[in-house]
Amino acid sequence: MRPTQRSGSGPLKPWRPSELCGLLLGLLLSGVTLALSASPILKPFTATFSVWRGALPLGSLELKLELKQGDAYSYHAHTQPGLLAGLFSGEDLMEESHGRIASDRVVPESYDYRETGDEPDNADVRFDWKTMQAHTSSGGVTWSQEIVSGTQDRLSQQLMVRLQLARGETEVTYPVADGGKLKHYQFRVVGEEPIKTPQGKLNCLKVERSKESRPPDYTIWFAPQLDYLPVRIERDRGGAHYRMVLEELEGL
Numbered sequence: 001m002r003p004t005q006r007s008g009s010g011p012l013k014p015w016r017p018s019e020l021c022g023l024l025l026g027l028l029l030s031g032v033t034l035a036l037s038a039s040p041i042l043k044p045f046t047a048t049f050s051v052w053r054g055a056l057p058l059g060s061l062e063l064k065l066e067l068k069q070g071d072a073y074s075y076h077a078h079t080q081p082g083l084l085a086g087l088f089s090g091e092d093l094m095e096e097s098h099g100r101i102a103s104d105r106v107v108p109e110s111y112d113y114r115e116t117g118d119e120p121d122n123a124d125v126r127f128d129w130k131t132m133q134a135h136t137s138s139g140g141v142t143w144s145q146e147i148v149s150g151t152q153d154r155l156s157q158q159l160m161v162r163l164q165l166a167r168g169e170t171e172v173t174y175p176v177a178d179g180g181k182l183k184h185y186q187f188r189v190v191g192e193e194p195i196k197t198p199q200g201k202l203n204c205l206k207v208e209r210s211k212e213s214r215p216p217d218y219t220i221w222f223a224p225q226l227d228y229l230p231v232r233i234e235r236d237r238g239g240a241h242y243r244m245v246l247e248e249l250e251g252l
Helices: 017-021 156-166
Strands: 045-053 056-067 072-081 093-102 105-115 123-128 133-138 141-146 171-178 181-197 200-211 218-223 229-237 240-250
Touching: 045 229, 056 240, 072 156, 093 156, 105 156, 141 181, 156 171, 156 181, 156 200, 156 218, 181 218, 181 229, 200 229
Parallel strands: none
Antiparallel strands: 045 056, 045 240, 056 072, 072 093, 093 105, 105 123, 123 133, 133 141, 171 181, 181 200, 200 218, 218 229, 229 240
């Protein structure tokens, strides 16, 4: 999948929700939730973040976690361009992950990516745990790849990180079915810092995210008092500084 934010003088597009957390993280309140999560950490909620490039507002990201009958979950991410960014790009980005939360483990079953605009980029991933394969469809082409136990999709990994941090783990790595390949994402706690949130100033875990053997590309602040929800995300790319900041939260 191609990146949705270009630096320099090119069109401004909001980050992918999954990238923003690459990390970020998930969450949302549903007024029709029927069952409690198998995990005491992953509760239904809705969170809204503002997205910035330096002092330029790019738009907003809404993350929503719904818990259904039994151990099923639906995790949604919706990125919308702001007024100024919308002058350059009117694209909406939608991502969804569906699966199960069992024994404090997130088991994804499907992942969908939808992008509007002049050059829409859509993709679907379906997990077949019986044959240990993930089937990816994009641009009218479908291909398969082998997966291993614990494999996540681009959104479900965000939920797993929160579970692991709640257990006191300070360095975790996940295989992620990403673009038809298995890629390894690593999250490492590097310290603690107070961060201003809508719920007041909270002491947060400062976590660096890296992909494969590359240097860290994201810094994320998780708030233990909000069930390890990420409240701030930052990234430097193409000479520009990007950040995502929690603005509204319901359900935790």
